[in-house]
Amino acid sequence: MTRILDVRALSKGFTMHHLDTRMAAFSDISFTLDAGEFLLLKGRNGAGKSTLLRTLYRSYLAASGEILFHGPEGVIDLARAADVDVTYLRRTEIGFVTQFLTARPRVSAEALVAEPLRRSGAPAEAALEQARHWLQAFGVKPELWAAYPTTFSGGEQQKVNLARALILPQRLLLLDEPTASLDVSARAALIDRLAELKAGGTAMIGVFHHPGDVATLIDREIDLTPDAATREDRDDVVV
Numbered sequence: 001m002t003r004i005l006d007v008r009a010l011s012k013g014f015t016m017h018h019l020d021t022r023m024a025a026f027s028d029i030s031f032t033l034d035a036g037e038f039l040l041l042k043g044r045n046g047a048g049k050s051t052l053l054r055t056l057y058r059s060y061l062a063a064s065g066e067i068l069f070h071g072p073e074g075v076i077d078l079a080r081a082a083d084v085d086v087t088y089l090r091r092t093e094i095g096f097v098t099q100f101l102t103a104r105p106r107v108s109a110e111a112l113v114a115e116p117l118r119r120s121g122a123p124a125e126a127a128l129e130q131a132r133h134w135l136q137a138f139g140v141k142p143e144l145w146a147a148y149p150t151t152f153s154g155g156e157q158q159k160v161n162l163a164r165a166l167i168l169p170q171r172l173l174l175l176d177e178p179t180a181s182l183d184v185s186a187r188a189a190l191i192d193r194l195a196e197l198k199a200g201g202t203a204m205i206g207v208f209h210h211p212g213d214v215a216t217l218i219d220r221e222i223d224l225t226p227d228a229a230t231r232e233d234r235d236d237v238v239v
């Protein structure tokens with residue numbers, strides 16, 4: 001079993017300056033994750049699911065604890081890694097799929113989707129071909145491929161977002177409600193792609209409003225609700 005992540009005693013809180021108080025988002029979280037494993041994050045609203053994903057991605061700095069990522073060049077603690085190392089890992093090793101597309105002015109949908117492949121060294125035409133394949137797979141109409149996604153509908157933007165986030169297999173994939181606002185066929189395409197990436201060894205941590213969407217992928221779950229018993233048995237998954 002290839003270890004991907006070793007999270008130890010991780011905590012994160014927020015300082016509410018206007019109230020002069022500090023509030024814990026999650027405390028003392030520990031778990032491990034191996035290649036090809038899918039971990040479901042559960043918990044009531046406000047339990048800290050999104051904050052944990054953002055802390056693992058290093059959008060937030062942890063208050064304490066370790067996030068040991070087993071990467072191509074050895075083990076690196078994401079809680080303390082230099083920004084330049086985090087930026088590098090985000091390009092090639094760690095993906096984050098949210099509900100929101102960061103569209104850029106005057107960048108076409110197909111160019112946006114092809115970008116991760118281009119950055120990894122793929123020739124322009126091959127990257128565009130792959131981009132069109134994934135736009136098609138997620139159900140974006142061909143007449144939109146060369147258009148700017150800033151004007152797309154919410155669901156269309158989400159499909160472009162998924163195509164871009166999932167075009168390049170990564171070692172670790174963080175998923176924050178990626179099925180929100182998707183139609184049935186795009187949801188099916190997403191599940192197929194996640195299954196394919198999982199089979200290829202990508203480790204995943206996901207938050208899903210409807211975990212039933214990904215029931216076939218889930219290996220383990222952690223409940224972030226304070227005092228909830230964390231169940232790690234696949235048979236206990238509630239869908």
Ligand SMILES: Nc1ncnc2c1ncn2[C@@H]1O[C@H](COP(=O)(O)OP(=O)(O)OP(=O)(O)O)[C@@H](O)[C@H]1O
Nearest residue numbers: 014015024025043044045046047048049050051052
């Ligand atoms: N940037 C922030 N500043 C201050 N407090 C924050 C910030 N982000 C999140 N919080 C607080 O941290 C707690 C955890 O929020 P988080 O969004 O991680 O919960 P969640 O489990 O993802 O919730 P939901 O299921 O409602 O999406 C909440 O009480 C929230 O108000």
